Amino acid sequence: MKRELSIKETIQRGANFFMPSLSLDCVIFGFHENELKVLLLKMKNADTWALPGGFIYKEEDIENAAIRVLRERTGLHDIFLRQFHVFGQPSRxxxxxxxxxxxxxxxxxxKDNWILQRFITVGYYALVDFATVTPEPDQSSVACEWKDIYSIQDLFMDHKHILDTALYTLRMQLNYVPIGHKLLPQKFxxxxxxxxxETILGKKLDRRNFQRRILSFGFIKRLKETRKGGAHKAPFLYSFDLKKYKKALEQGLQGGW
Amino acid sequence: MKRELSIKETIQRGANFFMPSLSLDCVIFGFHENELKVLLLKMKNADTWALPGGFIYKEEDIENAAIRVLRERTGLHDIFLRQFHVFGQPSRxxxxxxxxxxxxxxxxxxKDNWILQRFITVGYYALVDFATVTPEPDQSSVACEWKDIYSIQDLFMDHKHILDTALYTLRMQLNYVPIGHKLLPQKFxxxxxxxxxETILGKKLDRRNFQRRILSFGFIKRLKETRKGGAHKAPFLYSFDLKKYKKALEQGLQGGW
DNA sequence: TTTCATTGCGTCGTTATGACACAATAATAC
DNA sequence: GTATTATTGTGTCATAACGACGCAATGAAA
Structure with a gap:
């Protein structure tokens, strides 16, 4: 495992060990207090936030590079991630x-430093359990924080566009991806x-019909515990039957939302 | 518009005007005689078939590069295409x-020629009207032909994997993409x-239920003509109401197949 | 003990779905 | 020119799924 490089090292010698013109950016989704959140970096010397990203070593699998970035920003080793789009306009x-x-x-x-070349960036989105993440800024940032999806206005460069595309993709893949298992704690x-x-889809669903439908899939089992401490009636806890869940997702959950 | 370069020119001077380490490959889908087909190139001096592909000029939008490749292989100028994945394993x-x-x-x-570098390739899939295509080999191939999706065994490098991924993506995006309008002639x-x-999904559907459902979407209108010449009862011709079709696809067609 | 928002569990009418029956039709065989 | 045959157009029927909603149970706070 390689240590993180300083900015100076990266700028000066990066051309020697990084793929030219290629970067990656990660949209890291988490869920907390009923809000869908994204992990953002506050950039040094600028009043902007950016997506965590990085470069790819010359002999490194892009997927592994994404895993590496994810590990460095969240501390997590086992992360669900999906490549979703390449952003390749020269103007970016x-x-x-x-x-x-x-x-x-x-x-x-x-002027001719490699970092000033035209860059193509590969977008990945990740689904992580909010509670287990320890946000960690990188060399070029002063803060790393969760931000509510719906509160984000502008981001560095074309990162807002990348984020929007990730969200659109997530919606389209909703029935094929283990959002529940990856974004929620074991018991929920x-x-x-x-x-x-509701937050991913951006619309309200009927409480009773939702429960009937999600249970009819058969991959969620009710536990004998309830979540006490809320202001009202204590709801039951549930957890996923991972085998059944995985099998159902391979076919894609039937029906729309 | 640039003319196509010879292989020699590409090899010798490509590093000057192409993005380093970056290529693209196109999975061009067509539909003919009830078979889903892909446009493939038979490579010079090798008993292999490959996907049409190309490089990206240093100031060129990747999407435009894909459009350029598509135009050169099919003669078509207005093509539906979608970027679907980046293939970035060093071993490829x-x-x-x-x-x-x-x-x-x-x-x-x-040994140090740019063409022998590690390459990352961006996969695009395209949906074209079979009848309007004029297959055209490129400099490195001796033939350009349509092949039935289900008859393809092996391809050049990792192109079979790229093809499979394209097909998987197409299935997943079925309800969001104008397959009917792009793959079929105006009247069908x-x-x-x-x-x-059925061929995209890889399974049979009930004739009568299919008709009921597809018509219930409301974007297909029946014409007053029938297709004579078949061995049996002449079926009606239909065509798309493009405005309604587009609108329905934006939301995604409701329900699964 | 009462209040109140939330949860669990149901109902009901409508719509969608899967499985199937039957008549109409156009080319071909006779 | 008539019969044959495979295919198409239309409809039925039972069942499942869906959307909208009612109401009692619960647990914390008043």
Whole structure:
């Protein structure tokens, strides 16, 4: 396992060990307090937030590079992730952007430095259990925080577009991807699961019909415990029957939402 | 518009105007005689077939590069295409492959030539009207032909894997993508449309229930003509109401298949 | 002990779905 | 020119799924 490189090292010698013109960005989804959240980095010397990203070593599988970035930002080793799109418009790489940021950081970059090339970026989205994540900024950022999906206005470069595309993809793949198991803790309540679906879909669902339908799939089992402490009636806890869940997702859950 | 380059030019000077380490491959779907087909190239000096592909100019949008490749292979200018995956395993670029092929073609390549780098390839799938396509081989191939999806065993490098991924993606996006309008001629019969769905899904559907459901969406209108010439009762012709079709696809067609 | 929002469990009418029957039709065989 | 045959157009029927809603049970707070 390689240690994280300093910015200076990356700028000066990156061309030697990174793939040229290629980067990746991660949209890391989490679910907390009934909100769908994304892990963002606050950039040094700029009033902008950005998606966690990185470069790919010359002999590294892109997927592994994504796993590496995910590990560095969240501390997690076993993460569900899916590549969802490549962003390849020439206009997305504005040289001014980077050289200005780096100058503010006291780093001089020559005009032909590899970091100022045109970059293609591969987008990955990840589904993680909010509670187990320890957000960790990288070398070029001063903070790493969860942000509510619906509160995000602008991001660095084309990252807002990347985020929107990730969300669109997630919606389209809803019936093929283990959102419930990956975004919720082991034990969860029915209202929590429903809220998760509602925030991803961006619309309200009927409480009773949702429960009937989700249970009819047969991969969710009710436990004998309830979640006490809420302000009202204690809801039952549920958990996934992972074998059945996986099998159902392979075919795709039947029906729309 | 740039003319197609010769192989020699590409090898010798490609590094000057192409993005390094980046290529694209196209899975071009067509529908003919009740079979879902893909456009393949038979490679020079090798008993293999490959997907049409190409490189990306340094200032070119990847999407445009895909459009360019599609135009060169099919003669079509207005094509529906979707980027579906990036293939980035280091093992997919085997140097032997290319240098052997090129040697057989009488072209010598030095060990550090850019064409022997590791390559990442962006996969696009396209939906085209079979009847309007004029298959055209490229510089490195001797033939360009339609092949039945279900008859394809092996392909060049990892192209079979790319093809399988495209097909999987198409299935998953079935309710969001205008397969009918793009793969069929303007006027088509109900059995033709049904066969299209059946071959993509890889399973049989009930004739009468299919018709009821597809018509209930409301974006297919029956014409007053029938398709004569078949061995039996002449079926009605239908065509799409494109406005309604587009609108329905934006939401995703409701229900599964 | 009462209040109140939430949860668990149901009902009811409508719509969608899967399985199937039967008549109409166009080319072909006789 | 008539019969044959495979295919298409239309409809039925029982069942399952779906959307909208009612109401009692619960647990914390008033």
């Amino acid at each position: 790489s504005e040289k001014k952007f980077h050289s200005n940021l780096l100058r503010k950081d006291g780093i001089k970059v020559s 309540t029915m209202p929590e699961l429903q809220k998760l679906y | 670029s085997e140097k032997k492959f290319h240098s052997n092929l090129l040697r057989k073609d009488g072209i010598k390549v030095s 019969t109900m059995p033709e449309l049904q066969k299209l769905y």
